[in-house]
Amino acid sequence: MSQQNETFKSNSKPTYTPTMTLAMAQKRAQLLCDIREFFATRQVLEVQTPLLSQAGNTDTFLQSVAAQVTYQDKPCTYYLHTSPEFAMKRLLASWQVPIYQICAVFRNNEIGARHNIEFTMLEWYQPHYDLTDLAAELGQLLEALYGHSVVMNHYRYVDAFMDFVGIHPLRASIEALQAVAEDKGLLGFDFSTANNSNDKEDSRQGWLDLLFSHAVEPNLGHDLPTLIVDYPPATAALAKTDLDKDGNLVAKRFELYINGIEIANAYDELADGAALKLRFEQDNLLRYRHSLPIMPIDEHLLAACDDLPACSGIALGLDRLLMVMTKTACLEEVVSFPSRLA
Numbered sequence: 558m559s560q561q562n563e564t565f566k567s568n569s570k571p572t573y574t575p576t577m578t579l580a581m582a583q584k585r586a587q588l589l590c591d592i593r594e595f596f597a598t599r600q601v602l603e604v605q606t607p608l609l610s611q612a613g614n615t616d617t618f619l620q621s622v623a624a625q626v627t628y629q630d631k632p633c634t635y636y637l638h639t640s641p642e643f644a645m646k647r648l649l650a651s652w653q654v655p656i657y658q659i660c661a662v663f664r665n666n667e668i669g670a671r672h673n674i675e676f677t678m679l680e681w682y683q684p685h686y687d688l689t690d691l692a693a694e695l696g697q698l699l700e701a702l703y704g705h706s707v708v709m710n711h712y713r714y715v716d717a718f719m720d721f722v723g724i725h726p727l728r729a730s731i732e733a734l735q736a737v738a739e740d741k742g743l744l745g746f747d748f749s750t751a752n753n754s755n756d757k758e759d760s761r762q763g764w765l766d767l768l769f770s771h772a773v774e775p776n777l778g779h780d781l782p783t784l785i786v787d788y789p790p791a792t793a794a795l796a797k798t799d800l801d802k803d804g805n806l807v808a809k810r811f812e813l814y815i816n817g818i819e820i821a822n823a824y825d826e827l828a829d830g831a832a833l834k835l836r837f838e839q840d841n842l843l844r845y846r847h848s849l850p851i852m853p854i855d856e857h858l859l860a861a862c863d864d865l866p867a868c869s870g871i872a873l874g875l876d877r878l879l880m881v882m883t884k885t886a887c888l889e890e891v892v893s894f895p896s897r898l899a
Contacts, residue, residue: 606644612855615840620665637663650861657681734764777814796824823871830862
């Protein structure tokens with residue numbers, strides 16, 4: 558054992574007590590009860606899907622937790638899901654009814670005041686809903702949970718970026734974005750480009766994400782819960798794309814912010830297996846360039862796309878929602894045992 562480990566061991570006092578108080582646990586239990594009542598009255602079916610999957614999330618910025626298992630006496634790698642999305646869409650394609658799920662999800666290397674490797678997600682899908690319908694239902698859910706009327710602000714990504722960063726995110730050059738980032742003190746980041754267009758688009762989105770997270774997000778949702786809409790097309794993931802009112806290609810998705818914290822993420826779902834497969838392959842190419850593991854693509858999801866109804870879906874972080882509802886500063890106050898103590 559190294560001296561560093563010996564020091565850590567001698568200075569660490571094991572504890573069995575949770576970081577969440579009994580009073581907070583009671584509030585958390587009531588939150589779950591209220592959510593289930595909300596969906597029951599709307600005849601949205603609660604479902605349960607596996608935590609483990611042979612496929613993984615290909616998103617470059619979401620790192621799956623791998624699990625080494627033995628199946629039919631052979632060692633193999635499964636992945637704890639980063640979201641129940643893939644399996645839920647298989648159910649939706651089969652049953653064609655509104656569904657929701659409350660479950661633990663896992664994202665590797667995410668620990669902080671607002672992050673934990675394991676956290677609780679509410680995810681639901683509504684057939685034949687567009688994003689306007691889904692945003693209205695999200696507002697109704699918040700009203701049910703808060704116990705009073707809720708007005709949500711709608712804010713275009715472009716407008717928020719220009720207001721807080723001072724540059725048009727879809728038209729500015731990569732060099733201009735980098736210069737603004739450096740002017741704001743965001744140093745030590747490298748989103749290097751190569752000659753082909755995909756590399757340049759990845760670099761552009763890297764600078765946009767950096768500027769948005771540091772200069773825009775902290776300002777959102779302090780007066781009213783805020784929906785950011787019309788994201789850059791590179792962030793579409795599993796969402797459709799379309800032209801905005803200015804003729805720019807954008808992703809058909811929105812994110813909910815309250816008190817500067819991202820709470821929920823919604824898509825007008827893309828149900829095109831061939832297009833999704835291409836996106837997954839492009840994700841894996843980018844993962845390769847960043848020396849990240851190549852993730853197995855979920856062929857079951859691709860097959861389900863043929864029968865998936867037109868729908869919108871949303872994923873909402875329940876731990877973060879409880880944080881903002883109870884005005885707590887750290888996620889550890891709303892979970893029993895955070896990853897560092899599990």
